[in-house]
Amino acid sequence: MHSELERAKELLTTKGYTCVILKGDVCYNSTKRGIAPLMGYLADDIHMQGYFAADKVVGKAAAYLYVLLEIAELYVGVISVPALEVLQRFHIPVTYDTLVPAIRNRTDTGFCPMETAVLNIQFADEAYKVLKAKINEMQN
Numbered sequence: 001m002h003s004e005l006e007r008a009k010e011l012l013t014t015k016g017y018t019c020v021i022l023k024g025d026v027c028y029n030s031t032k033r034g035i036a037p038l039m040g041y042l043a044d045d046i047h048m049q050g051y052f053a054a055d056k057v058v059g060k061a062a063a064y065l066y067v068l069l070e071i072a073e074l075y076v077g078v079i080s081v082p083a084l085e086v087l088q089r090f091h092i093p094v095t096y097d098t099l100v101p102a103i104r105n106r107t108d109t110g111f112c113p114m115e116t117a118v119l120n121i122q123f124a125d126e127a128y129k130v131l132k133a134k135i136n137e138m139q140n
Contacts, residue, residue, distance in 0.1 A: 002073055005095075008054035009075045020077075021071065023051040025091035033106075035114055035131065039066035042128065059085045059115035064127035066092060078103070080115060090124075113138065 002043065008020045008107045017029045019037045028046070030037035041048065042065060049070040056060065058076045061082035067076060067090045080103045097139040103112040117134040118127045 002052060004052040004056065005054065005073050005075055008052050012054040012056065012075070012077075018057075019053070019055045021048055021051050021053040021069075023048070023072075026051075026134060034112075035062050035065055038062060038069065039131065039135070042068055057103060059112050060086055060121075061114035061118050061131055063087050064118060064121070064124045067124040067132075082115065082119065089105075 005022035011017060011022075011027070012018045015029070017031055018033055019030045021028045021041075028037075028041065028048075030067035032040075047070070048079060050072045051069070053066060053081050054075040055070045056077045058074070058078075059080045067086065073093045074095075076094060078098045079094065079096040079102060080100055082102065084094065084096070084099065094134060098118070099118060103115045104110070105112050105113050113134065114131060117130050121127045121130060
């Protein structure tokens with residue numbers, strides 16, 4: 001594992017973050033849940049090409065967002081099979097602790113609405129548009 005990825009993983013596991021993305025002296029971290037941090041970075045047009053990321057949970061939605069952010073490598077605590085397939089298709093190296101069939105929602109009554117929203121999506125740009133629409137729908 002690359003030393004930058006090790007550092008991101010250490011920050012994730014010891015500081016209570018949900019997501020850490022870093023490269024050199026630049027470090028983005030968040031305690032927000034779900035895809036919120038990644039959607040925020042994309043909305044703010046923050047470029048992360050060549051950065052290393054560590055995340056607690058990655059479903060297919062988050063995987064597409066990491067593709068759009070152009071990260072170099074990813075560590076994940078829990079990743080879904082569809083997310084792993086996306087990352088492999090876009091040649092983003094990923095290491096993980098637990099592989100699950102799909103990400104469950106927060107109440108464990110079904111699948112994560114974000115993962116469900118992009119289940120049949122094949123392109124990252126399309127996934128981003130679908131996710132923005134889904135978030136707006138859920139907020140109204």
